Amino acid sequence: MFQNILLGKRITACLLLIGTIVMGGCKTTPYQNSEPIEHMSVLILPFKNLTSTPEAGKTISALFISSITLHHVMYLSSASNGTMKDIQKMTESGTLPNSILQPLAKEHIDAVLFGNVTEYEYRSGLSTEPVVGFTWKMISTKTGRTVWTGAVSQIDTCFWFCHDTLSEFGKELVDAAVDKRLSDDYQYQSRQDYFNRSD
Template sequence: MNTVNRWSRFTHWSMALAVSAALLAGCASIRQTPAPTLAANDAVAIAPIANFTETPAAGGSAAAIAANVLRANGLKDVRIAPVEGSGNAMFDTAQRDTGDRRLAWAREQHVKYVLAGAVEEWRYKVGVDGEPVAGLTFELVDVESGQVVWSAAGTRSGWSRSSLSSVAGSLIGGLLAPLRPTQPRS
């Protein structure tokens, strides 16, 4: 009888855990291509992130979070690329003619990769609950070839008591998780 009660409790906890995981998984969506092999000393520049939202400075916030995530992932040389003097993002992904300037700057700085991206959504939903929601896309460009070697897109929403920065940080952390340096073999 005691074994049956233990099994029953285990089954209830397992079911509760499975339901919780399913609910949390429904709050986020991430799609990405396979990541390239990175070394800890590869220099990565974060280009100004295009802001396609109505939230001021969402692109700057996303770039700052992305830089910190990449450093936490183990990359030692993560830089923030400069913004063009006119106030527009020099590397705004909406302006395809800036690709040559982005790569020229990165080559001058001896950067191996440039992380570009766009903020598609960065707000609190309208309504009683006011849930935070973030949506982003990223592209990792190999400076030498000019080719996109990795890309990712994702969205995440939180509960009404969540902050927008925590939801965005979680999303960016999930998106950039594959961009970790390989561990040297002993």
């Protein structure tokens, strides 16, 4: 009987440990939704790569472009290489000055999306699992306000049956972020329509 109790405690401890690993690998922060992003014309900058994996920043920004294009969420805008480099330097402070935003607004660009890639690697544990982390911010060129921001840091907790590559897992996280924002916008618009009808 003592052995059964001891075995039960060991199993419980293992389950708690696994649960801690699973929960510890996932972290998201709420988005700041100040206005709907749908149908905006957005300039997406290459994300800054803070990892040791080459091209991680460009990969995540490309995934945002792909997801936005697939969902037909926003219109993608472009700028000259010189302008892009100037803007990228400015984003290191986490915001953009009016001297940058106003000329973009005159070019009918509604917002600028940029961010950092903090994790993009394979981590060895119970199995080799992809780990992806990134932050992003989208600023309105007309108001200078942040219209979308968030952070994701997650490990693919598929254990022994993991087949996702880094890019596949990154795509899942980016798609989920875009889906979540669209859902938030839809709910916000539904509430606004309800209150307008009530008036």
